[in-house]
Amino acid sequence: MKRYLLIHYGEMALKGSNLDYFLKKLRLMIRDKLQKEFKIPFKIKHVLGRFLVPLEDGFDYGKVIQIVSRVCGISNFQFVYEGSSDLDKLGNEIWNNMEKHTDECKTFVVRVKRAQLMECSSCEAETRIGAILLEKGLNKKAKMKGADLEINVEIFNGKGYFSYKKFSGVCGMPSNSGSKLVCMISGGIDSPVAAYKMMRRGARVIFVHFSGYPYTDQAELEHVKEIVGILSGYQFDTKLYIVPFGKIQKTIATTLEIPAKLRVLLYRRMMLRIAERISLKNEAKGVVTGDSYGQVASQTGENIFAIHEVSKIPIYQPLIAYDKEEIIRVAEEIGTYEISKLPCKDTCSMFSPKKPEIRARVGAILDAEKFLEIDDMVENAFEEKEIVSY
Ligand code: ATP
Numbered sequence: 001m002k003r004y005l006l007i008h009y010g011e012m013a014l015k016g017s018n019l020d021y022f023l024k025k026l027r028l029m030i031r032d033k034l035q036k037e038f039k040i041p042f043k044i045k046h047v048l049g050r051f052l053v054p055l056e057d058g059f060d061y062g063k064v065i066q067i068v069s070r071v072c073g074i075s076n077f078q079f080v081y082e083g084s085s086d087l088d089k090l091g092n093e094i095w096n097n098m099e100k101h102t103d104e105c106k107t108f109v110v111r112v113k114r115a116q117l118m119e120c121s122s123c124e125a126e127t128r129i130g131a132i133l134l135e136k137g138l139n140k141k142a143k144m145k146g147a148d149l150e151i152n153v154e155i156f157n158g159k160g161y162f163s164y165k166k167f168s169g170v171c172g173m174p175s176n177s178g179s180k181l182v183c184m185i186s187g188g189i190d191s192p193v194a195a196y197k198m199m200r201r202g203a204r205v206i207f208v209h210f211s212g213y214p215y216t217d218q219a220e221l222e223h224v225k226e227i228v229g230i231l232s233g234y235q236f237d238t239k240l241y242i243v244p245f246g247k248i249q250k251t252i253a254t255t256l257e258i259p260a261k262l263r264v265l266l267y268r269r270m271m272l273r274i275a276e277r278i279s280l281k282n283e284a285k286g287v288v289t290g291d292s293y294g295q296v297a298s299q300t301g302e303n304i305f306a307i308h309e310v311s312k313i314p315i316y317q318p319l320i321a322y323d324k325e326e327i328i329r330v331a332e333e334i335g336t337y338e339i340s341k342l343p344c345k346d347t348c349s350m351f352s353p354k355k356p357e358i359r360a361r362v363g364a365i366l367d368a369e370k371f372l373e374i375d376d377m378v379e380n381a382f383e384e385k386e387i388v389s390y
């Protein structure tokens with residue numbers, strides 16, 4: 001029997017007259033990712049609010065799942081058989097293909113969706129197909145909610161498509177349907193999740209990491225590269241800027257006029273200035289950070305205010321009101337947690353004071369910054385960057 005990957009998209013369906021734009025982006029992403037992996041052409045048809053991708057029986061479904069479950073904009077997908085729209089024939093076809101999919105299930109349910117006129121309602125069709133399967137000898141109990149085996153049937157285009165399992169997608173908007181944003185990524189838990197959250201809204205994320213090397217260990221940089229590798233699965237081409245930051249930190253820490261307790265705030269303001277410089281260069285429209293309000297003692301409203309004061313472009317903080325547990329849950333889902341939790345020295349802790357400021361005042365920070373050649377420091381760091389492509 002003919003097999004297809006059947007894909008449903010979620011929120012995009014609400015886009016009205018702009019839908020075509022979003023569909024084009026989504027189709028491109030699915031095709032690009034599949035072709036990159038399998039090195040063969042894929043045809044993707046759009047039929048009545050879903051995508052159909054022909055796949056041969058025995059295709060490497062495991063790899064397809066890995067790829068498609070990372071494509072933003074998809075709400076769910078399944079590997080369907082193309083059967084008949086005649087319910088009796090369809091019931092038989094579902095029965096005939098059942099064996100290889102259903103061994104360990106004890107309960108079942110049939111769900112029918114239709115996008116064409118039929119002689120009966122979806123509900124009646126479900127009952128009829130269920131009855132055929134039981135007549136044939138299906139040794140499972142029907143269960144409406146929480147059944148082990150969900151037989152999904154979609155009737156459209158004069159065919160009955162069916163599968164025995166539906167996979168969840170990441171939902172959101174298709175990659176690259178929004179503008180570019182620059183994400184400041186550390187080797188920590190939060191910023192990778194922040195980047196993922198913005199990618200899911202369609203932003204094309206360019207990464208920047210400030211490396212304290214040689215003062216920090218090489219491990220942090222290696223973690224970041226690995227994390228960005230994982231995140232690159234969620235969008236088109238990905239770029240990581242690595243900016244050497246150790247010299248800047250050393251300059252700030254050894255300028256005696258600068259109170260020690262302000263150092264970390266000055267580091268973060270320098271990072272933002274450089275991230276903004278990278279945004280300009282790439283025509284990005286804002287900077288993303290993984291800040292979370294009150295997560296650590298220094299993430300106070302006053303400090304966030306004092307840091308952001310330096311930026312002329314919007315700063316996106318998708319995790320600002322998230323609890324750490326919620327962030328960790330997402331990090332586990334997207335596969336970055338295992339790397340982020342590995343111990344390494346992080347750049348911000350380098351040359352950091354014992355008692356950092358928790359109620360910063362912008363005036364005090366501006367006074368301290370008078371002792372620095374800020375424009376030169378930004379420009380030099382930008383010039384020394386290295387770019388890794390994925
Ligand atoms: P994370 O888990 O993302 O490291 P955090 O809870 O450790 O965040 P901070 O160290 O205060 O919080 O950093 C806040 C944000 O600043 C980070 O989420 C990240 O966006 C950015 N940031 C911090 N250090 C770096 C760095 N070395 N390179 C790039 N961005 C950084």
Ligand code: MG
Nearest residue numbers: 186187188346
């Ligand atoms: Mg951190």
